[in-house]
Amino acid sequence: MSVPCARVTAEKETTTNTMPKFSRSNRKLIGVLLLVFLGTLLTACYPDNPQSTFDATGPVARSQLTLFWIIFWAAAFVFVLVEGILVYTIIRYRAKPGDPDPHQTHGNTRLEIGWTVLPAVILIAVAIPTVFTIFDNANSPDPDGGLQVDVLAAQWWWEFTYRDPADSTKDLITANELHIPVDEVININLDSKDVLHSFWIPKIAGKVDVIPNNKNHLWIMGQEIGEFLGQCAEFCGVAHALMRFRVIVESQAEFDAWLESEKQNAIEPIDPLAMQGKAIFEGNQAQCWACHTVKGSQKARGQVGPDLTHVGRRTHIAAGIRENTQQNLRDWITDPDTVKPGNIMATQAQVYNDPNSKLSDAQISALVRYLQGLK
Amino acid sequence: MTTLSIPLPKRPTHPTGVWDWVTTIDHKKIGILYGVTAFIMFVTGGIEALVMRAQLASPEAALVSPEVFNQLFTMHATTMIFLGVMPMGAAFFNYIIPLQIGARDVAFPRLNAFSFWTFLAGALILKLSWFMGGAPNAGWFGYAPITGLAYNPGHGIDFWVLSLQVLGIASLAAAFNFVVTIINMRAPGMTLMRMPLFTWMTLITAFLIILAFPVITVALIELLFDRFYETNFFVTTAGANPLLWQHLFWIFGHPEVYILILPAMGIVSEILPTFAKKPLFGYPVIVLSGIIIGFLGWMVWSHHMFTVGLGPVANSVFAITTMAIAVPTGIKIFSWIATMWGGSLIFKTPMLFSIGFIALFIVGGLSGVMHSSAASDAQQQDTYFVVAHLHYVLFGGAIFAIFGGIYYWFPKMFGRFLNERMGQINFWLMFIGMNLTFFPMHFLGLDGMPRRIYTYAEGMGWDFWNIISTVGSFTLALGILVFIVNFIKSVRSGEIAGADPWDGRTLEWSIPSPPPVYNFAQIPIVHDRDAWWAQKREGIPAVPVAGSSEDEHDIHLPQASYWPLVTSIGLFIGAYGLLFTIDIAGISRVPVVAVIGGAITMVGIVAWALEPVNEPDESPEHY
Numbered sequence: 001m002s003v004p005c006a007r008v009t010a011e012k013e014t015t016t017n018t019m020p021k022f023s024r025s026n027r028k029l030i031g032v033l034l035l036v037f038l039g040t041l042l043t044a045c046y047p048d049n050p051q052s053t054f055d056a057t058g059p060v061a062r063s064q065l066t067l068f069w070i071i072f073w074a075a076a077f078v079f080v081l082v083e084g085i086l087v088y089t090i091i092r093y094r095a096k097p098g099d100p101d102p103h104q105t106h107g108n109t110r111l112e113i114g115w116t117v118l119p120a121v122i123l124i125a126v127a128i129p130t131v132f133t134i135f136d137n138a139n140s141p142d143p144d145g146g147l148q149v150d151v152l153a154a155q156w157w158w159e160f161t162y163r164d165p166a167d168s169t170k171d172l173i174t175a176n177e178l179h180i181p182v183d184e185v186i187n188i189n190l191d192s193k194d195v196l197h198s199f200w201i202p203k204i205a206g207k208v209d210v211i212p213n214n215k216n217h218l219w220i221m222g223q224e225i226g227e228f229l230g231q232c233a234e235f236c237g238v239a240h241a242l243m244r245f246r247v248i249v250e251s252q253a254e255f256d257a258w259l260e261s262e263k264q265n266a267i268e269p270i271d272p273l274a275m276q277g278k279a280i281f282e283g284n285q286a287q288c289w290a291c292h293t294v295k296g297s298q299k300a301r302g303q304v305g306p307d308l309t310h311v312g313r314r315t316h317i318a319a320g321i322r323e324n325t326q327q328n329l330r331d332w333i334t335d336p337d338t339v340k341p342g343n344i345m346a347t348q349a350q351v352y353n354d355p356n357s358k359l360s361d362a363q364i365s366a367l368v369r370y371l372q373g374l375k
Numbered sequence: 376m377t378t379l380s381i382p383l384p385k386r387p388t389h390p391t392g393v394w395d396w397v398t399t400i401d402h403k404k405i406g407i408l409y410g411v412t413a414f415i416m417f418v419t420g421g422i423e424a425l426v427m428r429a430q431l432a433s434p435e436a437a438l439v440s441p442e443v444f445n446q447l448f449t450m451h452a453t454t455m456i457f458l459g460v461m462p463m464g465a466a467f468f469n470y471i472i473p474l475q476i477g478a479r480d481v482a483f484p485r486l487n488a489f490s491f492w493t494f495l496a497g498a499l500i501l502k503l504s505w506f507m508g509g510a511p512n513a514g515w516f517g518y519a520p521i522t523g524l525a526y527n528p529g530h531g532i533d534f535w536v537l538s539l540q541v542l543g544i545a546s547l548a549a550a551f552n553f554v555v556t557i558i559n560m561r562a563p564g565m566t567l568m569r570m571p572l573f574t575w576m577t578l579i580t581a582f583l584i585i586l587a588f589p590v591i592t593v594a595l596i597e598l599l600f601d602r603f604y605e606t607n608f609f610v611t612t613a614g615a616n617p618l619l620w621q622h623l624f625w626i627f628g629h630p631e632v633y634i635l636i637l638p639a640m641g642i643v644s645e646i647l648p649t650f651a652k653k654p655l656f657g658y659p660v661i662v663l664s665g666i667i668i669g670f671l672g673w674m675v676w677s678h679h680m681f682t683v684g685l686g687p688v689a690n691s692v693f694a695i696t697t698m699a700i701a702v703p704t705g706i707k708i709f710s711w712i713a714t715m716w717g718g719s720l721i722f723k724t725p726m727l728f729s730i731g732f733i734a735l736f737i738v739g740g741l742s743g744v745m746h747s748s749a750a751s752d753a754q755q756q757d758t759y760f761v762v763a764h765l766h767y768v769l770f771g772g773a774i775f776a777i778f779g780g781i782y783y784w785f786p787k788m789f790g791r792f793l794n795e796r797m798g799q800i801n802f803w804l805m806f807i808g809m810n811l812t813f814f815p816m817h818f819l820g821l822d823g824m825p826r827r828i829y830t831y832a833e834g835m836g837w838d839f840w841n842i843i844s845t846v847g848s849f850t851l852a853l854g855i856l857v858f859i860v861n862f863i864k865s866v867r868s869g870e871i872a873g874a875d876p877w878d879g880r881t882l883e884w885s886i887p888s889p890p891p892v893y894n895f896a897q898i899p900i901v902h903d904r905d906a907w908w909a910q911k912r913e914g915i916p917a918v919p920v921a922g923s924s925e926d927e928h929d930i931h932l933p934q935a936s937y938w939p940l941v942t943s944i945g946l947f948i949g950a951y952g953l954l955f956t957i958d959i960a961g962i963s964r965v966p967v968v969a970v971i972g973g974a975i976t977m978v979g980i981v982a983w984a985l986e987p988v989n990e991p992d993e994s995p996e997h998y
Contacts, residue, residue, distance in 0.1 A: 046822060046836050048836070049822045049823065049835060049836030049837075050823070050834070050835055050836070051822060051823025051824070051835060052821070052822045052823055052836070053754045053821050053822070053823060054821065054822075061754070063750065064750055064751050064753060064754050065751075065754075067748055067750055067751040068745070068748075068751045068754065071744065071745050071748050071751060072745070075741040075742075075744060075745060078737075078741060079737065079738070079741055082708065082709075082712070082737050083734060083737060085712055086712055086730070086733060086734060086737075089712055089715045089716050089720075090715065090720060090722075090730060093651070093715060093716065093717060093718050093719065093720050094720045094722065095652075095719040095720055095721045096719075099719040101652055101719070101912065102651070102652055102653050102717055102718045102719045103653075103717060104653060104654050105653060105654070105656060105713075105717060106654055106656070106657075106658065107656055107657040107658070107659075107660070108656075108657075108713070111713065112657050112660055112706070112709075112710075115705060115706060115709040116702060116705075116706055119701055119702050119705040120702050123698040123699070123701055123702070123744070126698065126744070126748060127694065127695050127698055130691075130694050130747075130748040130749065130750060130751070131691045131694070131695075133748075133750035133751070134687045134690050134691050134694065134749050134750045135687045135691070136750075137750055137753070138686065138687035138690075139687070194520075194526065195520055195521040195526055196518055196520075196521065196617065198682060198756075198757060200825075202754065202823040205753075206682070206750070206751075206752075206753025206754040206756075207682050207753055207754075207756060207757065208682055208684060208753070209682045209683045209684060211617060211618065211683060211684070212520065212611040212617060213611050213614065213615065213616050213617070214616060214617070214618060214683075214684065216683075216684035217684075229823075231823070231825055232825070233682075233756070233757040233758070233825045233826075234518075234757055235445075235513070235514050235518070235521070235757075235826070235827040236521065237445075237521055237526065238441050238442055238445065239441060240445075240827060240828060240829075241441065241825075241827075241828030241829050241830050241831065242830075321832070341440065341441045341442070342441070342442070
């Protein structure tokens, strides 16, 4: 009879029953399976993929990756150990015909204390670097200095404002392509125009959510010159999948030159088609000016959509989802809802909703020429 | 007291047929109703998942529109959590708990029927939204402010809110019922520490439901007021802080995870000892671990919010509390393995699913520990890595245990076995399919694929593992198809199972299969944790020989009733009715239909209150 909480002498039990009768081939098989599994695990990490977190190039992403590997190996150890014991148990103790009832073991205090303490120790080992990394990543090494960039997320694009430390009228507003100098601390202030978003550059820094009425901050640093992909990581509506951006890490000199030229007014078009395009842009049929700013234009001062002063220079359009080619720009202007479903230009601008305002192919050609000229 | 003389319609007295099922208050029939309904819902949620997997099989696919895709993932998760896994757990609570504790029914049989019909009402409100202008599209978590009118003018979110409210009523009613049943209706001698583990986990789950659902109810009422009556709880343009929703949601949402998994752990803790022919190893510690998990479950909600900017102190605290949950969970896993250690293991289908549960839950648990490390989680949050994690826990965990439970208790419910050969095929298809579907998602997440995207560009390096995952999902579906065929065939013509087909250990195996309406001819007297095993092996009589002292024709059972159903129908009409308003006599937007629904509910409740538990004169269900 078994009495609740009684401890039948299980220690004896475990020592007498554990002589493994595993055949050599079984043991080999399990070993091979585990190796294949771990091998798959490791080869499946592709640092070359554009958003792979295994190719960390900044201190924030790198510390997150280091922490990941610490936990991964702890987890892999536990995985192999526990799954190994499980597989061993089900092979070793399968019923054989004529088996009597096994000994009715109810517990083993020492064993139970052991498997309470061991995981606790592993977890403490994981918790310590976790807490250190949390604080390191939360606190910018240079919170007031460095480059300050305001990120304003909107359905479904990003506005970047480079704050001029001396004169706020000289702030630079741009969109969807974040240029930063290499090896510098960049302090980023996050805000949202509408719903929740999340700012994420997998190779440079883990994500921080963008929440209206809740300003968030993060710091990043790029340590490798190049182009890195970012993507919104919090569900934000119909075209959430298409809310992407690029981070261009460049040398300090290149960055300074970029910043200076971005601050300049737009180039005035000189060829007739582009001039016609500008007229359409600032005209009352298309009314592009109502939502977009082009610096230097008297009319185009809109604040709703991205600043287009130097849109011709950007490598991509529509928040990083299409290369900035003539054809893609044409497709975008012709039918924005197909390129990015639900975007407010397509759903709210009169030009796309009132048949009388619809642009002709020729008008679109002119607009494309004008926008491409905005270098 | 004077007798009230309100004329009530006669009690339903249909021993068989549709009316019997509609008015039944027999916990076993209600359990079957729950199980079948939940399984149908589970299949619809599965179809939603398959459409998503088909869309994601290749980059830039256009099988469904982005809007439909967003509805699909919202409906998939809401369905699986509230209409699939939770009520499948409820099916087992209903059918098994009274049998395990030696009772003839639950404490409040009519309330039990009400829980089921109200659950069905909530399920219909949610699923019918597909045909009523569009399903909800903001995720099962419904983060503000995208659920607000400004960003979501359609009715999808309204259906979602109303459905969850109605489902909450069903869950709360059921939870109170099971707390009272388990505490008060145990057979003599069944102390708390002699309760079967499944009963224990059900008790903890019921307490979690009672404490968690009021929180989501409050959040949903606020959202409902925002949408229907222009309040500003979550309207950011009026200054609201949308984090309020996230806190409320996850204070409910994390205990909800344990509401889903604890019954599964209970099921596995019943199956393993039976097929190992050994008692559960470390029973008191497993019970304690369940209780600790229940408590800790309230202290970890912010790990769903590691990236919202709560600051390093909060993130550190929640990282550590989350890691702490791994300790009691680990204890359970080790105890299950130790239960098998030294046993005589028989690999029938229920056992395969239980071992599968352990193997897969370990993976889900370990990836959970990875997430708990807040700093490194910043790379994993809202990526496919989380999708992999949660499916290892909820599919590899909860669903595998539920399938194990179905194979295990099916002979008790229907007196027949599910076909064992098909069962084995079913298990292996699901096991392989599950790993093919969800393991690659770990790689996808770490390679930077966010969740909830309806498409992805070429050249991201995500193509290969996505197609593998899609192949896996259809393998999984094939496994479930095999189960459906097996179920339909076996219900009619499966091999006859006796009262105790698995050489069980607990009281439900001491009575015939399927059990008579009254369950136990005589209430057993419990002397041991594994009461039935002790009687069989050691001759300690728990179950008095039938008919020895108590004549079974004297057993009084509660009788069928229309009123739980009427009350639920009123709730269904009332909830839907909030969407239909008209202007009457200068008062704008009067919800006339809702008022009618409310009136029906009130009539149901009053009639229910006036109806005696048993008609004293006529007693058709005397045995």
